[in-house]
Amino acid sequence: MHFEILTEDSSGMRLLEYLLPKLVGPNGEQHTWRLHSYKGIGHLPADLSSAADPAKRQLLDQLHRLLRGYAKTPGWCDAVIVVVDSDRHDCIAFLAELKQVAVACGAEHLAMFRLAIEETEAWYLGDRDALLTAYPNAKKAHLDRYDQDSLCDTWEFLADIVHPGGRRAVQKAGWPTAGNLKHEWADRIGPHMDPDRNLSPSFGKLRDGLRRLAKV
Secondary structure: OEEEEEEOOHHHHHHHHHHHHHHHOOEOOOEEEEEEEOOOOOOOOOOOOOOOOOOOOOHHHHHHHHHHHHHOOOOOOOEEEEEEEOOOOOHHHHHHHHHHHHHHOOOOOOEEEEEEOOOOHHHHHOOHHHHHHHOOOOOHHHHHOOOOOOOOOHHHHHHHHHOOOHHHHHHHHOOOHHHHHHHHHHHHHHHHOOOOOOOOHHHHHHHHHHHHHHOO
16 A cells, blocks of 8 residues: 655654554555655635645645545555644544545545644653653653643643753743754654554554554
């Protein structure tokens, strides 16, 4: 099978570069994939019949255009996997909106949507062994207080665990420190992650969905 995988940012894409071989096997053997990152999550347009503004490089702004393109090109791919943070959305309502876009674009047979609850950093926190291997001096007592997949300002919570000075130091440093830090987490924690021990329910849905499609 060939998968087209869309992520809302480059740090999320970087993490998936590490995880996909562990989930479905090496790229180019039984399965192939391409990863595409965007400049943030953006917003679903009110009018799905309108043309997407190519200047907007946010994922949801472009989603209807992308799904229409995949749907009109049979054989190009077997599945389109859209991975975004849930942030503060109501997850059930948000997924329903995304699925409605797929139906409106004729891509309901191709599209699979997966949400990281609340943010992708929940997936790092779901693999404690990987996190502590990457950051042996992490604040374990603070990590112990994490309620998996909770709404707790997740990336800031992870910063408090592993980054000197925590979230305050990141916020004081300003742009682009947070983005750079998220890439660091992908590169340091991602290689150590084991999909089968991850405690994040939202990661489990991505893992199980991909493996079901790939028949792994």
